[in-house]
Amino acid sequence: AIMMLSTRFCPNRLLGGRHVQQNQRNLVTCFSGYRPQANPSKNGRTTAGGKGSDDGENETLDIDGLLNNKEALNEARQSLLGQLAGRGSGDSNTSTQKEDARGSRRSADDRSSSSRNGPGRGGGRGGDRDRERGGDRDRERGGRGGDRGRENRDRGGDRGGDRGDRRDDRRDRSFRPPRPSVPALDTSTFKHATVVLKEGKEFMFNMGSPMVYSGATEVVSGKRGGPPPQAGDPVSLVDCRGREIGWGVFNPVSMFRVRIMQFEHEYAGPGATAEARAAYMDVAALVRLRVRQAAQLRAAMGLGADRQAAATTVYRLLNSEGDGLSGVVADVLGECVVVQSVAGWAERHKADIMDAVRAATGCAQVVWRINADILAEEGITTPQQEEQAAGEEGEEARVVVREAGVQLYASPLGQKTGFYADQRDTRAYVAALCKGRSVLDLCCYSGGFALAAARAGAREVVGVDSSGPALALARDNAALNALDQVSFVKADVSEYMREADEAGRAYDVVVLDPPKLAPNRGTLPRARTKYQRLNEQAMKLVAPGGLLTTCSCSGAMSQSGEFVPMLMDAARAAGRSITLMRVAGAAGDHPLNPAYPEGRYLTAVTVRVL
Known part of the structure; x- marks a missing residue:
């Protein structure tokens, strides 16, 4: 309230911040020749201008008295709002007329004050000077107000146009034309059972992800439009435009709809080997290739080369996706290999996996382990007693293995794969x-x-x-x-x-x-x-x-x-x-x-x- 009223009574001086002071009585002293009318306060002081002012040079605004007089406060507030509205409206004529009227009233007050105080500078010349200053200043303000009003209108119109243009630009940027529809593939021309990915789903598989979830598939088609593939069947994996990404094994009930066995560059790229090309869409051949590659990697680590003299004879031979056979792990325990299956395709190709493991390791004993709970999610129900392979002697069977020279008993039917x-x-x-x-x-x-x-x-x-x-x-x-x-x-x-x-x-x-x-x-x-x-x-x-x-x-x-x-x-x-x-x-x-x-x-x- 003090700031608003101080601005009202001495606007030019307050902006500079040099001529406004606050004394111990919470009075604001304004040094200005601009003296508006105001009602006297309860303590008898003149709130602004008029009575009690000797020369118009030093006027005192009694804020305490003004705040205690609601009528005076309201009048000052309405006067301030009216003045601000006049400045913002751009109506210079109306503003000038109001200020001229106020200036005339101020001149009359000045003349009566001069008459009481005697002849001299406080008389006619003072009133004329104040009237001239007030009128000229008010007309100048009114003109500036009109100019500002016109500028604001012009600026407002420009801003409005700019805002509209920006909104149009945003709408243009946010607008995305619909993608051209991809023509449906003619599945009757497919040479193999095929799974077609949904549009935009091929990226992760181009990056090497080996697991195709059911939500990523669009179409499942049999060979040349024939019956759809069954669990464990090899299928070609293509994107929505028919480009082949690779091939894998299919399962219609698993969350992993396709487990990718080979990517296209492995069997058709410039670096593809004859063995890799021969394994295309052939699960048994692919299993033999992957198991042999896994054994070669372990031999490079010094594992499995000489089981009789090696300090370590227990190690992992197959590690699921890490060795390109998703859902299959195999651990070598000395003269025994324990294979654990958690995939439907592995159950269907169990014989191929066991034969490939025997050929790669030279171990005659292979124990097949299952995880019944996971296989149930794959649509496979296998009795627990089928865990034991031919020649297995039961849960108490043990084999002796070595790890860094320490001899250890391992149980092929123990926890995990036994070790x-x-x-x-x-x-x-x-x-x-x-x-x-x-x-x-x-x-x-x-x-x-x-x-x-x-x-x-x-x-x-x-x-x-x-x-x-x-x-x-x-x-x-x-x-x-x-x-x-x-x-x-x-x-x-x-x-x-x-x-x-x-x-x-x-x-x-x-x-x-x-x-x-x-x-x-x-x-x-x-x-x-x-x-x-x-x-x-x-x-x-x-x-x-x-x-x-x-x-x-x-x-x-x-x-x-x-x-x-x-x-x-x-x-x-x-x-x-x-x-x-x-x-x-x-x-x-x-x-x-x-x-x-x-x-x-x-x-x-x-x-x-x-």
Whole structure:
């Protein structure tokens, strides 16, 4: 209110900010010859101009009195609004007339004041001068107001036109002409059973993704328009314009409608080999090619070349999409190979896969394992008893394998494929840090980490697991290697850690390798809480400056990128600080297809705990 009224009573002076002062009585003093009429305040002071003004040079506006007089305040407000409206309207004539009338009233007041004060400068000349100044100034303002009004109208019209043009431009930019319709393909001309992709879906497969989901397919056609393909049949995969992307195996009920076996450049590109060209649309030939390529890769890693003398005789031979055979994994356990199937096409071509594995490895014994739950989603119902291959002696059958010189019993019908070969590199890394130290191996299963640490010179090793059969296998493994400093405890790992913490026990190296806690993304939030609680307990058992190697075999957790942040939360909860030393995945014999990140499931992290 003070600013508005000050602007009203001395507009020119206020803008400069030099001649407006506020005294102790909240009075605004305006030095101006512009003296509008106003009513007297309750305290008898003149609110502005008129009575009590000697020379028109120094006038005082009593803001307190004005604010206490609603009628005076309202009059001043209406006068201000009227003046502002006159300036903005551009009606210079009306504005000038009003100001002339105000100027005449001011001159009359000045003349009466001069008469009371006697003759002199306060008389006629002062009134004439004020009238001339007021009239000229008001006419000038009115003219400027009219000019501004015309400018604003012109500017407003220009802005309006510009805005309209911009809106038209935006509409033009947002407008997208419809894509020309792709003519329907004549499926009767297809030489092979064919799956046609929806328009725009070919990009990810051109980038190498091996899995075609059902939502990406537009048309499924049989050979030359004949009956549609059945589960496990080879199909050509083409885009909406008929260009072939590759070929794969079909499943009408699986979410993975096509599992791509070969991309077009592999069998038709300039670098295609005769063997690759011969495998086009031939599942058996393609299986033989992929298994042979996988064996050659492992031989380059020093695996599988001489099983009698090699320090390591347990490794992964086939790793699903990473080796170009989606839904099939195979682990070599010494003289035995365990194959696990999770795809409908693999069940149909089981004999071809087993023959190719025998030929590539020289192993006579091949055990076929299945995951019944996943196969049910593939439309396959296979009795559990069909897991055993010919010549298998049952669940108690064991084979002896070696990993970095450590002899181990492995069970072809045990957990997973009977042995956790994916942790081979991490076990070697941890073992190199354990000489002369105490080690706690949690969720130890058959004792892989515990035995590697003991053989590397660990002072004391304790393994903990809740499975009786797994611990029996672990104890036999310790005896097989004559490692007396290793002991195993059957207990729930969470309860064991709680009791050990209460007892004040601590270890130089702690390994935590729990089973899968997040089978899918929907269970990840709950699983993260479990992982954090377990790691918090584990950190409390690490001696200051000791090491913790902690793992997750849950694909949802590994792919989320939340494992290391979870460890940071666990460290805060445990009141410890951690330093990141190593983040790793599965060993090198578990290759991944970079276009299919869903194949990454294992994370192994080593931290120093302070």
